[in-house]
Amino acid sequence: MAPGPDDSAPPPPFVPSVKLLTWTLVAGAVLVTGALHGGEPPQPSAGQAFSAPARPPAGRTAAAGPAVRPLPSSTPLRIRIPAIGVDAPLTELSLDASGALRPPPADEPGLAGWYGEGTTPGSAGTAITAGHVDLRSGRPGVFYGLGAVAKGNTVEVDRADRRTAVFTVDAVEVYAKESFPSEKVYGDSERAELRVITCGGGYAERTGYQGNVVVYATLTAVR
Template sequence: MAAGAVLLISGVHDEEPPRPSARASSTSAHPAPPPTVRPLPPADPDRIRIAAIGVDAPMTRVGLDATGALRTPPPEEPGLAGWYGDGIAPGSAGTAVVTGHVDTPAGDPGVFYDLGALTEGSTIEIHRADRRTAVFTVHAIELYDKEQFPSKKVYGSSGRPELRLITCGGGYTKDTGYLGNVVVYATLTSVT
């Protein structure tokens, strides 16, 4: 991901939403396991599946806004996951980033509503335009305060094929929206 980019994913609601599963407290990020498969050549992702939380969603390319913040998919499409298209393709060497809404302004569930309920060992499948599916295994789930978001840790690359899923989470206020971000850390473990 571009150096110096910051994450700004915020939920803004007219009234307080229901508490989503992304409320989970931090599971400390253990180092990624050693790679078990070779990195894939670049190919755009088109679908994400996370069986453990019932996600089977289309993907779209997202970029950065004028301030360098990561954009999210359009709020009117809460079931869509966004891939940072100017970065690494999921399955290629480096850190690929996927974002999605936890909920809508009305409080209805978004694509990553249950992201905080994932556990270490859960799998994430990313179907790609080259007809391959990159399968990632979760090794950590963390909750960060937006004011102390560790960009280098989240976006930094180990050179291995890794994936970060990001959504809003933590506390919520009417004035500022969500106070934190849930980040899932996963590593490529197979290709089908």
């Protein structure tokens, strides 16, 4: 998630809830890196997107399983996505002076982040997590395989209250930066929802990644 060749691209326009206001800068800008490892990361197939009849209104998802009661707020410590072998610590991400999200350190490709001023995963609302897809060095990042996640897979988040929030994937979509649906991705929810975001949508040497992969998931269990 080191700044890429196109990190001057304008953020997608959106005015969400106060908690998510500054997250409009995360899509496309801070997640762009080098794709120098000789191949591009997997991209979600059309079959993993929301189907047209079931497409939810902005800020809501169509849960793949029965949603459960949201948890109180608690700091997330670790994220696991068993389907793609992710088991990574989470670091709190903050904003810089310009209002852009500071990404996880570029020298820690296995580290994922969560937006500390927003909803904590498992609590009511839309929690946001993000991580590198790869680095300029060519090393794959923590979410290199995110595009291979499928509906029904699980995302687990260990929390400081010793509970594990288990989310079921509702959909996985890829968006071009110029048409990133900010309200749909970042919009608030009465349920406990999670977004996992990285770069994707193809890679061009001059401009970097052309879009973002977004996993939509809903809390369906607590351990």
